Amino acid sequence: MKKLLIGAAVGALLLPASAALASDDHGHACVDEACTVLALFGDAEGATGYQGTEAPSYGTWGFGLDGRDTSVAPGESFFRYANGTALEGLEIPSDRTRYGSFDLLRELSDNRMKAMIAGLVSRTDLAPGSDELKIADLYRSYMDETRIEALDDQPLQPYLAAIRAADTHDKIAAYMGATQGLPGGSMFGTGISIDQKHPDRYVTSVGQSGLGLPNRDYYLDARYADKLVLYRAYVERMLTMIGWDDPAASADAIVAMETQIAEAHWTPIENRNRDKTYNEYTPAALIADAPGFDWTGYFSAAGLGSIDRMIVRQNTAVPKIAAIFAAAPVETLQAWQAFHTTDDSAARLSRRFADAEWEFNSRDLSGQPEQRSRDKRGISFAERTLGEAVGRQYVADYFPAASKAQMEELVANLRIALSHRIDHLSWMGPETRAAAQEKLAKFTVKIGYPNKWRDYSALEVRADDLFGNTERAGTFNWQYQLNRMNGPVDKDEWGMTPQTVNAYYNSANNEIVFPAAILQPPFFDPTADPAVNYGGIGGVIGHEIGHGFDDQGSKSDGDGVLRNWWTDADKTNFEALTTRLGAQYDTYEPLPGYHVQGGLTMGENIGDAAGVAVGLEAYHLSLNGQPAPVLDGTTGDQRFFYGWAQVWQQKIRDEALKQQVATDPHSPAEFRVIGPLRNLDAWYDAFDVGPDSKYYLAPEDRVRIW
Structure with a gap:
């Protein structure tokens, strides 16, 4: 489940990755405002169908x-x-849910990144603190299976201890705020984006969240009833793996609560309407309109205690979700938090967690027969974490x-x-x-790559600490969002990396953006x-x-x-x-x-x-x-x-x-x-x-x- 709401409404050719097209390690779709992305096409994960690093060709003309x-x-x-x-x-390759022109180019991009990262890993002369060494160390940390297996669920234990200690509703609300950017879950998606009515400044947005399945239909539409059954079993399985008390009863309670949340959620069609999803609030107005959730503690813990206005996207759903939160037993909220934290972390834990997460989120939900190989997942991890650093090299080599x-x-x-x-x-x-x-x-037209590259110097990366790298990257990115609040809108910023096979329109900047990776056959x-x-x-x-x-x-x-x-x-x-x-x-x-x-x-x-x-x-x-x-x-x-x-x-x-x-x-x-x-x-x-x-x-x- 995603907690982050991303920027002004953006239109992409495929769907919603990057700041514009946000997705997590599971390939989950974005939530709320991030899903207003108008990209050319949807998410595309790596696969095995195309092996080369040269662009494909089609016919003679x-x-x-x-x-x-x-x-x-x-x-x-x-x-x-x-x-x-x-x-x-x-x-369709066995580690994919679809295959075609976009996916082939996504593989081409992955293959190029694989060759690039392999070259960096083999070098011994990379400067300490350099982006190149960080890329190599991110990949090394993902591929260090011996250490990952030895740690098993140890990286998760501090989170589980904190969740057990959050034994009141207010403490859980504060915990949700404090873990912005970190593994976990929240009933409300929160992020910092360009203000659609004042596009020269940023604003905090709050919207509906809280579901573990793709959207409300998976809880309420009979066509997806089999997925709901599988989800309930998955929740119990994860809670059992972490030793949570009475995992069967907890799973029942979690699914029942999420079904209530789903009933409160706006439909995907309603979420598209920019007139209805732009609702200005002060913190005091939100507290009055949506009682039952400690908004003051939540925003303070998230680093947003000083904001004086915000946009509440689903303004009729948020009060209902706050009421559901208030009515839920603390034990149910703790179990819910523990499950979502585990689900969100599983891809960076030992094989038993990573496999369980893949089996439900990719195999059961999307029909993917085989998990991607670890090296491909490692490349994706490094690329997602240091996207523009990888992109700078990609452009130099291939554009x-x-x-x-x-x-x-x-x-x-x-x-x-x-x-x-x-x-x-x-x-x-x-x-x-x-x-x-x-x-x-x-x-405004942006082609190929940004005019300036993102600075990753403050991000610490360690070759022997996969989970820690994820935590530090999450904190780094959340702080990047927070720092926006005090500055002007960065019109040079890109919502996609150059190696992304996609394109998008951003309404707040009135700009069209075409990353380098899509500018090859069969597109160009x-x-x-x-x-x-x-x-x-x-x-x-x-x-x-x-x-x-x-x-x-x-x-x-x-x-x-x-x-x-x-x-x-x-x-x-x-x-x-x-x-x-x-x-x-x-x-x-x-x-x-x-x-x-x-x-x-x-x-x-x-x-x-x-x-x-x-x-x-x-x-x-x-x-x-x-x-x-x-x-x-x-x-x-x-x-x-x-x-x-x-x-x-x-x-x-x-x-x-x-x-x-x-x-x-x-x-x-x-x-x-x-x-x-x-x-x-x-x-x-x-x-x-x-x-x-x-x-x-x-x-x-x-x-x-x-």
Whole structure:
């Protein structure tokens, strides 16, 4: 379970890692505000499918025609038509829950980091205190299995002793505050982020938390009843392993209490609404509105005793959770705290703990058949802990300056294309149009890597102390958050590391960010046909720009201020279009009985629709009035759509897909291809899709937003 709430609302291509995409050692999804991240895609853990350190290649001009399944008509499933044969030959590695274009590049990034870290570990001349030595020592500490097994649960014992000593409700509240950044759990997620209405300063945010399963649906929806049974058994297993009193009864009480908390939680769709999740409070107002929890002791222990205002995200859920906390027996709260501390620590403890944690959180919840090898987990641990230090070396080794220059040109063309489209929107009036153009003109673009690197000199790392390294890193990162409160917003800060295969939009900074690791095939290939690049990375650029104009991003202006810059008539027109788009996605059923939630995935779906529409127009503009060449019998528009489909080439295990539908603001890969294309006139023309096709939409039913 995560306790940390991260920054201003950010939109990412996959889902919510880093400051923008926070995840823990278990690969748990982010909670609360961190889950408003609008990244390109969801979390991706390392795997075994791709072994090289050189970028992959696709066909002779950027797309592998032999990967198509031409027995499937484009209008029946363009996802299968463009990728079907490639998918038939694609096997999900046993240590993964999904595999495809993103995951291959994630492995490529991991392989490169593995080679880099291996080189550092082999050196004897690394300077004491240097980032390079810290990276090597982090990896050494993770790989020191002999010491880890000998310690077993000893690193956990001080926490368990402190929990047993917290024998009143107020003491437990203070304990939750004191362990910010450390292993444990809290009923409330707390973090420091950019203030969405005052983006020149930071603010403390408080929101709902307290669950050990992915979200409320896993407690309340009958479709996930089997997972709840497995969870209760896992809770008992962990409590038994640490010698907690009466683990069976404690597990029953914990699950019963978390079910009450789940009933109080807002739904994932409600959590997306930035108007409703921005609720200003003073500490006194929170104490009055949510009695039953010692907020003063909690904030003081967390180092936040001096704050005079905060944002309470789920302002109707937080009082209910405080009441649940107050009504719970102290013994139940202590057992709950002990379990979550153990669960949160297990990956850095002996094998019996790490295996138990993996078996539930990865195998049972997500269907992953095999645990990742320890060396891969060690690389991920070092990379997560010293992300920008690893990224600095990654950029030096693998990101040519020419790629950044080409990306800058592509982004400029996408901005021109969207500006042109805004000028010709039939549903938007002149006042809103001018504000939209102003916002577009103020976009900041970050490509490859940050202008300045994070300073890790204050972080102590020891080669023989895995658990201690985790504690010190957690404290270091929490102090980094606290230090923000007294300074201006750092506009140079990145929410992802350069080695992250993803991209994002940050509304408070009105910025789009493209880390180095995504700027390679199949997204971006300097040698590929331009149409494929515009369909791949061009679609990604358009997607991220589109987040600035999706149903939530459009609530912030060009300076990042959360405010309404729309006329009433234009807002009504926009909401009518998004409602129609959401209804389309509600009909998609990736597994029997599991439909896409159009309301949950709305922002990403708008981003995808904008990405392909704006990307295609930018491609046409890049031709400078000249006809596109025909390559291997394919037109320029066809190659553009192939490029878009290729980046979503993916297989996913059923259990992981069920979890995605319940928790992820991104639609499954199949519908990230089909959904936006069937609303685009040019796709019908490019592939001669007619009314008899499954995914045909009559022109009047096609949703054209941006």
